[in-house]
Amino acid sequence: MLIKEGDFNRNERWVLLGMLLLLLCALFVNLGIYPLYLEEPRRGLIALEMMFQDNLWVPTQTGDLYYRKPPFYNWLIILSYQIFGGYSEFATRLVSVLSALVTGVVIYRFFKFRLGKRLAVYAALSYVACVDILFYFSMIGEIDLFYALVTFLVFVSIYHFGKLEQYWPLFLFAYLLTAIGFLTKGLTSLPFLVISLLVFFLYEKKFKVLFSIQHIVSILVFFAVLTGYFYIYSLHEDPSGWYTTLFSESADKAVGGGFSALLKHIALFPLTTMANLLPVTLFIPVLFIKKVRVILMSNRLMVFLMLLFVANFVVYWFSAEAKSRYLYPLFPLIIAIVLYGIQKTDAIWLRKYAKVITVFLVSVATLTFPAMLFVKELEVVDHLLFIAIGLELLVVLLWWLYLKKGIEAYMIILGVLLVLRLGYSFTVPVTRQKTTGAAEDKALGLRIAETTKGEPLYRLGDVRMSLTIVYYLEAEREAILYQTDELKDGYYFVYTDDLPETGYSLIEEFHYHNEPIYLIRMYINE
Numbered sequence: 001m002l003i004k005e006g007d008f009n010r011n012e013r014w015v016l017l018g019m020l021l022l023l024l025c026a027l028f029v030n031l032g033i034y035p036l037y038l039e040e041p042r043r044g045l046i047a048l049e050m051m052f053q054d055n056l057w058v059p060t061q062t063g064d065l066y067y068r069k070p071p072f073y074n075w076l077i078i079l080s081y082q083i084f085g086g087y088s089e090f091a092t093r094l095v096s097v098l099s100a101l102v103t104g105v106v107i108y109r110f111f112k113f114r115l116g117k118r119l120a121v122y123a124a125l126s127y128v129a130c131v132d133i134l135f136y137f138s139m140i141g142e143i144d145l146f147y148a149l150v151t152f153l154v155f156v157s158i159y160h161f162g163k164l165e166q167y168w169p170l171f172l173f174a175y176l177l178t179a180i181g182f183l184t185k186g187l188t189s190l191p192f193l194v195i196s197l198l199v200f201f202l203y204e205k206k207f208k209v210l211f212s213i214q215h216i217v218s219i220l221v222f223f224a225v226l227t228g229y230f231y232i233y234s235l236h237e238d239p240s241g242w243y244t245t246l247f248s249e250s251a252d253k254a255v256g257g258g259f260s261a262l263l264k265h266i267a268l269f270p271l272t273t274m275a276n277l278l279p280v281t282l283f284i285p286v287l288f289i290k291k292v293r294v295i296l297m298s299n300r301l302m303v304f305l306m307l308l309f310v311a312n313f314v315v316y317w318f319s320a321e322a323k324s325r326y327l328y329p330l331f332p333l334i335i336a337i338v339l340y341g342i343q344k345t346d347a348i349w350l351r352k353y354a355k356v357i358t359v360f361l362v363s364v365a366t367l368t369f370p371a372m373l374f375v376k377e378l379e380v381v382d383h384l385l386f387i388a389i390g391l392e393l394l395v396v397l398l399w400w401l402y403l404k405k406g407i408e409a410y411m412i413i414l415g416v417l418l419v420l421r422l423g424y425s426f427t428v429p430v431t432r433q434k435t436t437g438a439a440e441d442k443a444l445g446l447r448i449a450e451t452t453k454g455e456p457l458y459r460l461g462d463v464r465m466s467l468t469i470v471y472y473l474e475a476e477r478e479a480i481l482y483q484t485d486e487l488k489d490g491y492y493f494v495y496t497d498d499l500p501e502t503g504y505s506l507i508e509e510f511h512y513h514n515e516p517i518y519l520i521r522m523y524i525n526e
Contacts (some may be wrong), residue, residue: 002354003343005412007117015407015415016121022394024130027097027138029425032090034432035046039473040141044092047077048471049480057229058236062459062470063482065237067245070181070229073143075332087475091228092141099145100138103152104128107332110156114301119339121408126335129417132276135424137325143185148328150181155329158200159301167209171218178224186246192329195311203304262320269317273324279413280335282357283342286350292341302337310334317512328505342410354409358402361416365395369423387423413431438468444510445472448519451507452477456490459483463493467510489524493517 001047008016036044046059046066059066059074073095080091111120111332128134137145161170174193180526181189201207230239274281277358286292296302309330316322342350371392372378381387398415401407433439445468448457459465459481470481484492487500491507496516510520 002345002350003118003122003339003408005116005118005343008121009186011405012407012411015401015411019036019125019411019415019418022415022422023125026134026418026425027101027419029422030429031139031242031425032088034089034429035436035438036089036092036141036468036471037432037436037438038140038142040092041467042140043074044087045350045467045471045474046071047074047092048082048087048474050074051078051081051479052474053235056230060480061467063480067241069143069185070183070242072180073146076146076385077141080242084268090366093139094141095142096145097138099149100128100133101143101333103149106149106156107335110160110332111307111336115336115340117272119336119343122339122414123332125338125414126280126339127332129279129414130276130331131278131417133328134417134421139425139429144328147185150177150184151189151329153177154181154193154331155196159304160525162200162204167212167214172221172348175218175222176225179222181425182226182367183229188326191315192312195315196308199307199311200304203307205415208416229428235433258320262318264265265320265322266317269322269324273313273327276324277331277334279417280297280338282413283338283350285353286338286341286345286347289341289345289347289350292345295344296337296341299340302340305333305337309337358412358416361413362395362398362402365398365420366392369395370466372423372427377431377435378427380434381427384427387426391419391423391426393521394422432454441468442472444508446476449473449476452491457481458486458490458492460487460492460494460498463495463517465493465510465517469510472499487522487524489522492520492522494520 042061046061047252049060050056050058050064050071053060056071056075056078059069059071077093078091080094081087083093085093104127107127108120108124111123115123128138131146154174157170157173157177161167161173178193181192197210201210211253222343230242233239245385274284287296296306312330313327316326320417339407369388372388378384395416398412401415402412448469449472453476457477457479463483463485474481481493494517495517499518499520500522503524504520504522507521508517510517
């Protein structure tokens with residue numbers, strides 16, 4: 001068998017310990033050295049402004065009310081800032097990395113007593129090793145991995161307490177977690193909850209439980225939590241903007257782009273999802289083995305996981321603007337199904353196929369690290385030769401474990417991905433720190449903060465600029481970059497058309513989306 005039954009032997013346990021250490025190193029090495037970019041500065045900026053205004057209820061962006069995402073994730077970033085005593089990149093990203101690791105622990109705990117320790121460990125590692133998570137989202141301070149954790153816990157609560165017929169904790173946990181999900185990402189939490197409850201109780205033929213007092217009370221608790229937040233918000237600002245924004249965002253994701261965009265999405269979305277599910281995707285062909293399908297269909301947990309995956313997947317498959325990262329909560333479901341299928345077949349072709357895949361991946365890794373020495377973009381990485389040698393030795397170790405110690409092919413495949421991620425962590429963050437546009441924006445933001453510290457600084461009119469600049473500017477000044485329509489003494493960001501005729505000096509010029517922006521110093525009363 002490609003994946004054996006039973007517990008790990010002594011050699012395998014040592015390898016697993018090494019892989020866990022390798023995973024932690026890969027996730028945390030150089031996590032905080034490169035500037036915030038893409039959506040990261042927005043998450044950090046909203047957290048900063050809630051702190052500066054001493055108001056945890058009203059999220060703002062450069063002082064303007066922000067409605068696109070409720071603030072729960074920003075609260076976690078604030079907690080991280082307070083723990084680490086500053087507004088660092090590491091603190092901004094920590095919540096995302098910990099979310100991936102905690103999800104792995106939950107996956108392990110959930111499947112350990114249902115599928116055995118071996119499959120539980122592989123399922124947990126496979127989730128964290130999904131290429132989109134391992135090489136991208138675990139490196140940025142974004143919402144998706146935390147949201148995936150919360151939503152997967154909803155699935156776990158429904159199944160665990162449902163099988164025990166403990167309906168009070170089932171509904172209360174499911175609805176409280178959904179409330180957290182709502183306060184993290186909005187309305188997308190509701191379809192996950194409703195579909196999952198329907199799938200479970202229809203499959204268990206207990207539909208009447210959905211009309212129980214436990215369910216009704218839990219619904220009331222859910223609305224009480226949301227009502228409580230929006231009531232507190234209403235004490236500070238008008239909450240009507242939330243209603244229109246949250247509903248319009250959901251509608252845009254469903255029908256945005258028109259019919260042609262929907263057709264394109266229907267064709268490409270499954271392919272994108274499978275690409276992001278690597279390495280598990282490599283073994284999806286096992287599901288086409290008749291014997292495996294029979295075994296899967298005879299296991300009620302596997303059938304439930306498949307129904308849960310398909311029912312939730314369809315919603316996003318037919319939503320034109322949906323991204324595959326929205327499916328992260330579903331990844332553990334399909335991972336468990338594929339791994340269980342692998343374990344339950346002894347097909348000779350699968351063993352040969354796995355050997356080819358393993359040898360190919362280890363060979364790629366063998367060639368990758370020496371090749372790093374000839375990549376021009378990596379010349380900025382200090383001690384690159386020693387990094388390449390160290391990583392190459394890890395690959396040699398994988399060869400030895402596979403060819404001489406008989407470690408399972410799937411474990412070696414996971415090991416290859418972790419070594420590659422460690423190499424990525426040693427190199428790519430350094431290039432981002434030194435050579436990217438985000439690095440330039442950070443340097444500009446800090447320079448402007450130093451120039452203007454202790455002085456008034458505003459955006460004149462509707463000036464828009466890189467949020468990376470704004471994040472470092474506000475973090476260094478510990479002040480919000482508000483908008484104004486009136487010129488007084490102080491510093492201003494202005495567009496060309498808004499430059500005054502006299503009474504100012506030009507401090508800095510830069511561009512955003514090819515639009516020149518000027519930092520000027522006004523001398524109205526001097």
